[in-house]
Amino acid sequence: MNHPDTTRDRPPAAAPAGPPASPGPLGRLGLWSARHARTVLVGWLLAVLALGAFAPQVTTALSGAGWQADGSESVKARQVAEQHFGGNASTALQIVVTADRPIDDPAVQQVLARASALASADPRVSTVLPPQPGATIGPDGRTAVLLAGAKASPDDMVRAADDLKGPLNALSGDGIDVHATGASVLWSDFNKANHDAMMKSEIMSWPVTLAILVLAFGSLVAAGLPLLLTLAGLAASAGSLVLIGHLFPVSVWAMNFAMMFALALGIDYALFLVVRFRAARARGRADAVAETMDTAGKAVLLSGATVLVSLSAVMLVPSPAFRSMAGGIMLAVLFVLAATLTLLPAVLGRLGHRVDALALPRLNAGPHRSARFAAWGERLWRHPLRYGAGALVVLVALAAPVLGLRTAMPSITVVPEDSSARAGYAAVQQAFGPGAPGTLQILLPVEADMDTGAPDLARAAARVAATPGIAGVLPAQPAADGSGWSMLQAVPTVDPSSPDLARTVDTLRAELPSDALVGGAAVENLDLQHLLTAKTPLVIGVVMALGFLLLLVALRAPLISALGTAAGLLSTGAAFGVARLVFQDGHGAGLLGFAPQGFLDGWAPVFFFAMIFAIAMDYTVFLLASAKEHYERTGDPREAMVGALAHSGRVIFAAAGVMVAVFFTFALSGPLPPKEMGIVLGVAVLLDAALVRLVLLPVLLRLAGTAAWHTPAWLDRVLPRISFSHD
Numbered sequence: 001m002n003h004p005d006t007t008r009d010r011p012p013a014a015a016p017a018g019p020p021a022s023p024g025p026l027g028r029l030g031l032w033s034a035r036h037a038r039t040v041l042v043g044w045l046l047a048v049l050a051l052g053a054f055a056p057q058v059t060t061a062l063s064g065a066g067w068q069a070d071g072s073e074s075v076k077a078r079q080v081a082e083q084h085f086g087g088n089a090s091t092a093l094q095i096v097v098t099a100d101r102p103i104d105d106p107a108v109q110q111v112l113a114r115a116s117a118l119a120s121a122d123p124r125v126s127t128v129l130p131p132q133p134g135a136t137i138g139p140d141g142r143t144a145v146l147l148a149g150a151k152a153s154p155d156d157m158v159r160a161a162d163d164l165k166g167p168l169n170a171l172s173g174d175g176i177d178v179h180a181t182g183a184s185v186l187w188s189d190f191n192k193a194n195h196d197a198m199m200k201s202e203i204m205s206w207p208v209t210l211a212i213l214v215l216a217f218g219s220l221v222a223a224g225l226p227l228l229l230t231l232a233g234l235a236a237s238a239g240s241l242v243l244i245g246h247l248f249p250v251s252v253w254a255m256n257f258a259m260m261f262a263l264a265l266g267i268d269y270a271l272f273l274v275v276r277f278r279a280a281r282a283r284g285r286a287d288a289v290a291e292t293m294d295t296a297g298k299a300v301l302l303s304g305a306t307v308l309v310s311l312s313a314v315m316l317v318p319s320p321a322f323r324s325m326a327g328g329i330m331l332a333v334l335f336v337l338a339a340t341l342t343l344l345p346a347v348l349g350r351l352g353h354r355v356d357a358l359a360l361p362r363l364n365a366g367p368h369r370s371a372r373f374a375a376w377g378e379r380l381w382r383h384p385l386r387y388g389a390g391a392l393v394v395l396v397a398l399a400a401p402v403l404g405l406r407t408a409m410p411s412i413t414v415v416p417e418d419s420s421a422r423a424g425y426a427a428v429q430q431a432f433g434p435g436a437p438g439t440l441q442i443l444l445p446v447e448a449d450m451d452t453g454a455p456d457l458a459r460a461a462a463r464v465a466a467t468p469g470i471a472g473v474l475p476a477q478p479a480a481d482g483s484g485w486s487m488l489q490a491v492p493t494v495d496p497s498s499p500d501l502a503r504t505v506d507t508l509r510a511e512l513p514s515d516a517l518v519g520g521a522a523v524e525n526l527d528l529q530h531l532l533t534a535k536t537p538l539v540i541g542v543v544m545a546l547g548f549l550l551l552l553v554a555l556r557a558p559l560i561s562a563l564g565t566a567a568g569l570l571s572t573g574a575a576f577g578v579a580r581l582v583f584q585d586g587h588g589a590g591l592l593g594f595a596p597q598g599f600l601d602g603w604a605p606v607f608f609f610a611m612i613f614a615i616a617m618d619y620t621v622f623l624l625a626s627a628k629e630h631y632e633r634t635g636d637p638r639e640a641m642v643g644a645l646a647h648s649g650r651v652i653f654a655a656a657g658v659m660v661a662v663f664f665t666f667a668l669s670g671p672l673p674p675k676e677m678g679i680v681l682g683v684a685v686l687l688d689a690a691l692v693r694l695v696l697l698p699v700l701l702r703l704a705g706t707a708a709w710h711t712p713a714w715l716d717r718v719l720p721r722i723s724f725s726h727d
Contacts, residue, residue, distance in 0.1 A: 401585075
């Protein structure tokens with residue numbers, strides 16, 4: 001393909017090597033860090049110690065709730081119930097007492113009194129309502145429910161559940177069982193189970209990570225550098241999250257995801273820079289640090305910006321849990337990126353040739369240009385359609401099942417069977433019916449004079465009772481504070497996780513007066529799922545658009561920037577296709593040790609897509625930045641493609657190996673959500689590295705030729721000039 005301005009498409013070949021080129025901004029930053037290594041090391045040490053001192057508080061300081069759709073009708077209903085009905089809201093604690101004798105037995109009454117006293121003594125509980133006949137005493141007379149009203153925020157009610165569920169369960173004995181349940185207890189058990197599983201997975205992944213790093217570097221000293229970045233980023237981000245948590249709620253999941261990303265990206269970035277530094281040292285370059293930062297450093301900075309941009313799109317979802325999780329990851333990425341651009345060059349400058357110290361026999365990583373990946377690049381250049389079509393067929397075949405993917409908020413089965421929330425949930429269902437744990441709360445504004453308002457309230461109650469999917473309606477409860485609100489509580493006929501509940505809620509909202517509010521814990525989940533479904537296309541579109549713009553600014557090549565961005569959809573689609581087969585249809589469920597819910601958890605499409613795309617673009621940046629560097633030096637599309645694979649293929653392969661090992665350890669964890677995350681992210685990284693970045697994207701470079709790097713004249717005048725070549 002010919003273009004009018006060939007100088008833009010085909011730069012002249014590099015001149016013979018001369019004196020070192022003047023370093024660019026990142027090169028100068030690297031040189032300053034290397035020359036002031038003591039200052040940089042002391043500065044980072046002080047920062048890590050200061051922020052890391054708060055890190056041990058992370059599991060108690062961060063919040064456990066926030067899984068809600070801000071501004072939704074169900075959240076408004078909860079706020080009205082908290083304010084005007086003594087905290088009888090979706091965040092209230094339900095204390096379920098089941099006995100092998102009638103509730104009025106003195107021993108059972110004593111247990112009820114002790115449970116009530118325990119709950120009342122907690123300052124986060126407003127009032128404790130005793131069991132009411134026909135409402136919270138089971139038809140068999142052997143199950144009773146105490147309602148501990150919410151006097152604090154949803155996050156603090158989860159903390160109250162953390163503190164109370166153990167002592168309440170300790171009251172069990174002599175044929176009497178006591179369990180706390182309800183939404184706050186569910187999130188308490190859910191967060192604990194997932195935190196324990198993720199910590200276990202992190203511990204399991206470290207030996208595998210170390211082994212892969214040693215194989216990749218062939219030197220114990222070089223292999224330890226990624227861990228230096230990871231630990232610095234983890235300690236600083238954990239402490240920062242604790243401090244931020246004092247200003248506004250931050251989900252405890254933010255730390256879990258921050259740990260995972262700090263490990264994965266810290267290893268990625270260190271691999272890329274250390275490999276480049278060792279190559280420059282091997283060529284006798286006196287300015288090895290500057291060359292490393294001006295080339296690989298630029299790619300790392302662009303990669304970090306792409307990760308941050310991808311995750312920032314999650315902020316478009318108005319849900320505290322999602323925003324704080326994305327913010328936690330972004331904070332960890334910022335610290336890891338800062339350490340990569342300052343701490344790592346300082347250490348490399350101080351180490352010099354000692355970066356290869358403690359090399360292991362027969363594991364030396366060899367030269368920067370990998371002969372194996374160069375040979376692979378030559379093979380792709382000769383047979384692009386053969387390999388490209390094969391990779392495309394595999395990816396499309398794996399992505400096909402995504403067309404039937406269903407999503408929903410997790411059911412009670414995501415917490416362990418012996419958890420307090422699940423045991424209480426089962427007891428309530430057995431005594432009051434399958435829909436009792438998902439009791440709906442309907443708030444109706446009526447006149448303060450109940451004689452005037454009663455007929456309207458009665459008609460509303462009758463309409464609710466006649467709605468398909470409603471098993472029964474409890475007597476209306478007027479607000480004791482004279483605010484004019486009344487509450488109807490309706491018991492559905494189906495389990496809260498049933499899709500039929502959504503139709504019942506939609507019917508109620510359509511038929512009740514417009515100022516009525518339909519809420520309850522199950523309805524909050526439905527509203528959050530609806531929000532996630534509605535926002536998913538927007539998040540995906542924004543992530544891809546911003547990712548493309550960043551690549552375009554860095555590469556100044558619209559065609560390959562668009563192709564690199566679009567290629568990320570293939571591995572993402574394939575990962576979700578596999579997730580549908582495993583978690584929705586149950587293939588391999590026995591091997592992984594879980595019972596399928598019949599759907600994928602509702603947050604997966606939005607949150608996992610942003611995470612997968614961020615990682616995929618990480619590899620895209622490494623490969624295309626290397627290709628751009630080779631093209632700038634030689635003007636040869638073949639050398640750009642083959643050279644990129646030869647110089648970055650091994651880094652991508654090793655980094656992907658670490659990520660896959662880390663993510664797949666989560667698939668071995670007990671609860672279902674970590675399994676979903678591990679499988680989806682692990683499969684995505686595996687497919688993206690093996691089939692997209694090391695096969696399909698190089699094939700696209702081959703087929704596009706010089707057109708891949710063409711910059712239209714009008715775009716050339718607009719975009720900044722960023723070079724990935726050092727000399």
